[in-house]
Amino acid sequence: MDDDYYSLQSILADNHKLSCTFTLDVPGLGYLEGSTEPDIHQNSKVEIPFWLAQTLSLNEFTTFPLPPAYSNRVRAALNASAPSVKLSHLVGGGGCWYRWGRRIAEVLDDQPQADLLNMLLNAFLARLPPLQDLSAHIASADHSIPEGDAGSGESFREGMEGDERDLFSVGQDSARITKAWYDSNGRKAGGR
Structure with a gap:
């Protein structure tokens, strides 16, 4: 970022x-x-x-x-279930929710600044594990998702903001590279 x-x-x-x-x-x-x-x-x-x-x-x-995208209502929703909040819809224009929040925090006084930065950090930390899991799953060759997880994964993916989409892409690439490496080492070990 x-x-x-x-x-x-x-x-x-x-x-x-x-x-x-x-x-x-x-x-x-x-x-x-x-x-x-x-x-x-x-x-x-x-x-x-x-x-x-x-x-x-x-x-x-x-x-x-403070813009509505960083209001107490959004903070409460993030605290309840961060992955279910569609950050991309909060700021529009590709959804640069984290970046815009950081830029706004630069202008705020000490306490509101600390509150906003903590909200951004906590949201990122709560959304990162499901983001990693989903990117690894989609990149894997086995696309069998249990019925209960398919909808929530797609909903989470739709709600990713710009930087999360970039991390998602990096996660997919990393998972593909790791799988290719693992598969090639497995064949070498199995062929001996």
């Missing part, structure tokens, strides 16, 4: 819209509201891309509430 300048995932995460409230009058930026007025007035709410909201918030021109 590097925030490389050329990373498409980072660019997508920085372009998510964030609802901000201006703390003062700003002349000449009325077009951000989509209005015909030339200025933005104090307490005006405007949805702007995160890359702009971050700069404005750090310079105390705006404030913003």
Whole structure:
């Protein structure tokens, strides 16, 4: 999850819209509201891309509430059953839920920042084992899934966000390579 300048995932995460409230009058930026007025007035709410909201918030021109994708409701759902939460649907645009959360945390004060980072970490730790299991299973030659697991595995896969999909792909490749190595060593040992 590097925030490389050329990373498409980072660019997508920085372009998510964030609802901000201006703390003062700003002349000449009325077009951000989509209005015909030339200025933005104090307490005006405007949805702007995160890359702009971050700069404005750090310079105390705006404030913003925590986006719904990181609300207490989502936190409670993650605590109840992290694999059942469809992270890809929470932020849209390919679902860069972890990256966008990390970027938002950079702007927050100490305690809200710690709370958000803990939520991201706990969600990742709770979702990683099922992600690994599913990627290894799908990569294996034996595709016999018990009936009860087929639906939950597919549902989990649909709900993966961007970075999880990347890890899933790496897990599949690793499982295929491991299986090929194991099979080739098994034939050598059996042939002696």
